Amino acid sequence: MFAMESSEDELEEDETEWKQHLTDLPLTSRASESSLISKSPTPAHRVILHFDLDCFYAQVEMIRNPALRDVPLGIQQKYIIVTCNYVARQQGVTKLMSVTDAKQKCPQLVLVKGEDLTHYREMSYQVTDLLLSFCPLVERLGFDENFVDITKMIENRLQRTPEEFSFQGHVYSTSSEAAKAKASVHPELALGSHVAAELREAIRCQLGLTGCAGVATSKLLAKLVSGTFKPNQQTTLLPENVDDIMGSLSGHRKIPGVGHQTAKRLQALGLVSVRDLQLFPLTELEKELGSPSAARLKNLSLGVDDSPVNPTGAPQSLSDEDSFKKMSSAEEVIDKIQQLLTSLLERMRKDGRQPQTFRLSVRKFSASNKWYSRESRQCPIPNHVGHKITSASSDDAPAQLLTMAMKLFSKMVDAAAPFHLTLINVCFSNLQKPAPAASARGSITSFFSLSAFPQNSAQSQIVSPISVSDHPCSLGAMTPIIPENTTKTPTSRDAASPQARPTQSTSSVPAEASRTLTTSHSSTCSYGGDADVTATYRLPPNVDPRVFSQLPANLQMELMREWEQRRPVLKIPTVSRKPGREAKEKKGTGRRCQANSLLDYFKPA
């Protein structure tokens, strides 16, 4: 906030020298041009949308309790206001302000506790899913932002109806009069602005949320431009104004990807403004940051970003954490880990996937090094334990995980000596897709869910999205909330049908399935490469070979790969336990006894 203002005088002298280097820089990436297998070489002009919900947590709470609409509202986590509504902002409350300061600024401020992210997380995924129902290329950034690559959609629509558009919303640094003339120069962006407006309207009428959107040719530019008019507005950036918007940034720290550490290193080189970075010789920058980072950063400073919108899919890890002033006793630690595990296990069970690794993190207090330092230890989750997490019947998963947690804990903290923790985090990662149901119906269902998620970006691009104006929301007469669509759209990804992240291996599941899939599946049986596949591989005992052979070949391979993965490769002995101790823990004779045995971890060695 108090970053030094750039003193351009010092740097002025060398500018001409630097400018020469500047001309050597490729202004666009040529990477895709040399690709031999390029089904779709990245088009010259992409259309990227960035969506950013207004004060997201506050909006969610105002939906849950409409009485909060017109009062100054702050969302409180521990002793800080993490966000607040616009009524509160008018009275001087800001993000990340301490509760004390906020109350002083605004005595009538209403506070809602926001440490439990459940509702925010759920609403966040509803927004992403809604966007996914229009277009398969959606990338999440935190809980309240999404990128959408609508290039294909725009191309299709422009070919079909080459109608003339003006812009919806603002156009960066150009008057509405001038914008009208620009619409024919940049029809993709003009159309993009209309798509952005319709998607914002869909989010508003189906979910009740408002937000900003940015329309541009890259993620970088879409994100930078989306915030220029707030709240609940949108703006489009034209290519001719790229230099303007980059120059408008108050410093290189404002470039997405330049965090505190990078900013410090740049400042050590005498660089403060974005312009400084643009003019600094790449070779010099490489010495400080390494070649790939330097090139990327320099391009970003010039407003050049060819990074793709990577479909996010289901989360790669689930974690739960709590922070506190001081935790220094064994009993507290055990109790806290138990609490965290309980809620994390419930989330894990709803997700349906099976975690393969478990991590425990702590933050230790140290007066000198108040700095952000966490330590963590992780371990594989033995197969039998992993299964108990999802198959809800078994009740002793918590106990086993607690035991594992305490083993990990003892690797970080010598509990025999005094300790002072300020945070504990538990995390499941390496999440594996659940085994598909064995019945025919189950297999068909999993066909739906496997195909419903974009498997990779190249394939997904082929999807011809429904026209935005076909969406129920824009038909006006439709009731909100439930899209009247077909069977299972990606919109309905939920606890019942979690989607694992798209695998990297190229699956040939037809991408059109995500949109054009209807109830008629007469064709699916025609693939039948039955004898070959079923003969060469062993199917799990609960799978009917006849049903399996009727599945499309690509799905068969998908399933085989999964089963290969989860086959009892071997017991991983990393959590080695002594037989005696294990026996003692297994009989859950009660919480008291359990805790007592766990306290062993705190005894002197």
Place this chain on the structure above:
DNA sequence: AAGCAATAG
């Protein structure tokens, strides 16, 4: 595979 640093909202 493990652990951490950096970045993000």
Place this chain on the structure above:
DNA sequence: GGTTCTATTGCTT
């Protein structure tokens, strides 16, 4: 900047 409660990516071993 760091607070909070997450989540991702990339580096290093």
